[in-house]
Amino acid sequence: MSKITRIIARSRIGKKIEKSGKMEVPEEDEHKYLSSLKSPSKRQDLDLLTEPEDIKYFPTLCVIASKMAYKNNLFIKDVLQKQWNNMNLLDAKDFWNVYQQNHSTKAFMLHDYNPNPEMIVVVFRGTKPLDVHALSTDVNIFGCKFGQGTERVHSGFMRALGLQMDDKWPRDVDRDDNRPLAYYSIREKLREIFRRNRQTKFILTGHSLGGALAILFLAVLLLHEESDIVNRLKAVYTFGQPMVGNQEFAAFMTRKLEEYRIRYFRFVFSNDLIPRLPTCSGTFEYKHFGPWLYYDTKYEGQKSDKDPLKDYFSYKIVKAGIENRRLSKLRSYITSHRGRQYITAIREGETTILQ
Numbered sequence: 001m002s003k004i005t006r007i008i009a010r011s012r013i014g015k016k017i018e019k020s021g022k023m024e025v026p027e028e029d030e031h032k033y034l035s036s037l038k039s040p041s042k043r044q045d046l047d048l049l050t051e052p053e054d055i056k057y058f059p060t061l062c063v064i065a066s067k068m069a070y071k072n073n074l075f076i077k078d079v080l081q082k083q084w085n086n087m088n089l090l091d092a093k094d095f096w097n098v099y100q101q102n103h104s105t106k107a108f109m110l111h112d113y114n115p116n117p118e119m120i121v122v123v124f125r126g127t128k129p130l131d132v133h134a135l136s137t138d139v140n141i142f143g144c145k146f147g148q149g150t151e152r153v154h155s156g157f158m159r160a161l162g163l164q165m166d167d168k169w170p171r172d173v174d175r176d177d178n179r180p181l182a183y184y185s186i187r188e189k190l191r192e193i194f195r196r197n198r199q200t201k202f203i204l205t206g207h208s209l210g211g212a213l214a215i216l217f218l219a220v221l222l223l224h225e226e227s228d229i230v231n232r233l234k235a236v237y238t239f240g241q242p243m244v245g246n247q248e249f250a251a252f253m254t255r256k257l258e259e260y261r262i263r264y265f266r267f268v269f270s271n272d273l274i275p276r277l278p279t280c281s282g283t284f285e286y287k288h289f290g291p292w293l294y295y296d297t298k299y300e301g302q303k304s305d306k307d308p309l310k311d312y313f314s315y316k317i318v319k320a321g322i323e324n325r326r327l328s329k330l331r332s333y334i335t336s337h338r339g340r341q342y343i344t345a346i347r348e349g350e351t352t353i354l355q
Contacts, residue, residue: 046079049347052115055354059265059346061112061121062205062237067339069108069125069210076108086113090120091189096179097159105160105182105213109189117199119234122186122217126208126240143246143284147223151249152284154242157212161220171224182213183220190229201234207339208274211238215253215264219244222256235263239342240274243286250289257290264290265354268307269345270297272336276312293353295345301353 046064050057068076073092080087092108106125112118143152144167155163162181164170173184193200204214214236221230245253257264266288268275278286294302302308335341 046083048084055351056346057115058119058203058235059237059267059354060343062123062203063207063239063267063339063342063346065110065121065123066126066205066207066210066237066239067343069106069123069206070128070339073108080110087111088113090193093180093182093185095160095162095182095185096176098162098165098181099159103179107182107186107210107213109186111193117201118197120190120193120200120202122190122202122204122214124182124204124206124210124213124217126206126210146219146245146249147252149248149252151245151252153216153219153245153249154212154278154286157209157216157244160209161213161216169220169223183217186217187221187226187229190232194229194232201232203234203237205237205239206241207239207342208241208337211241211266212244214238215241216244218262219249219253222253230260230262233260233262235265237265237267239267239339240269240272240337241266242274242277243288245286246284247287250287254289265293266290267293267295267342267345269295269341270336271309271312271332272341273333274337276307295349299345299349301350303353 046068048057048060048064050060068079073089076092077089080089088111090109090111093106094103095105095107096102097104108123110121110123112121142155144155144158144163145151146153146158155167160182162173162183164173169183173181175184190202204217206212206214215238218230218233218236256262266275275288280286292302292304292307294304294308296302
């Protein structure tokens with residue numbers, strides 16, 4: 001364990017456990033280790049509190065699972081076995097990024113037996129703090145081509161999914177179990193499940209970068225015309241997701257979502273900065289697609305085609321915040337992005353924007 005990890009663990013977790021007068025610091029691969037940088041999850045934060053028939057069931061399941069993705073695999077398995085009923089952890093991997101030459105993409109899959117039909121939930125992890133590889137994925141905003149038209153998408157996000165060195169998406173690649181690629185590995189796992197069970201459906205979800213990977217995973221399925229898989233997709237739920245492509249890509253995805261009748265729930269909480277980024281790549285402007293499902297700090301919901309905060313990037317507002325020392329306003333751009341904020345918003349917020 002690195003020195004900085006040991007310091008963080010002691011400050012947040014180690015205080016709770018003592019043996020023979022000595023501090024016990026959990027290792028990162030233990031089930032009781034919690035990531036303090038992403039706000040440690042209290043057990044009550046992980047309670048679903050709803051039934052499958054409840055309109056909040058799947059949003060709640062997805063937002064909590066998206067936050068759990070920052071934890072280690074033993075922690076996730078422990079929650080599924082001991083706290084959530086009738087759910088199994090199907091797979092959890094660190095996937096290979098051929099550009100970074102590193103296992104920097106993480107996702108896990110759970111099987112929820114509670115709803116009818118049963119549901120597979122594919123959960124992508126967001127950007128892990130102090131992870132240089134994950135941060136470089138976020139800042140690599142220069143676009144790469146998508147398909148044969150003028151659609152362009154975020155290069156860093158696509159590389160995290162398994163984009164090849166020639167910036168292309170072949171339908172199939174040689175399998176390497178030591179260096180699995182997120183898109184191809186998860187797609188094959190879904191194929192196996194759907195061959196065995198003709199009724200099971202699935203959901204894609206993630207927080208922050210994880211949300212971007214979730215919607216782009218669907219985009220590559222559409223590019224490869226994987227209709228058998230796409231027809232099993234119930235919905236995509238993202239929380240604090242950044243923009244992923246240009247206007248032409250947004251138009252392509254809008255058409256396909258309507259064609260396959262896929263529900264796309266893109267949640268934004270208050271002043272969260274990340275959904276307003278990136279603005280442009282130098283060669284094209286980024287654009288969201290799908291409605292803004294916006295919750296303010298009172299957890300009142302609003303469904304809109306545009307950002308409800310029209311003057312979010314106003315120079316006057318930022319300048320006034322600095323001059324008047326309203327640093328709490330500026331800090332909220334970051335604190336609004338926390339996973340716990342989204343969990344509370346989904347639990348406490350009104351349900352009209354979910355319909």
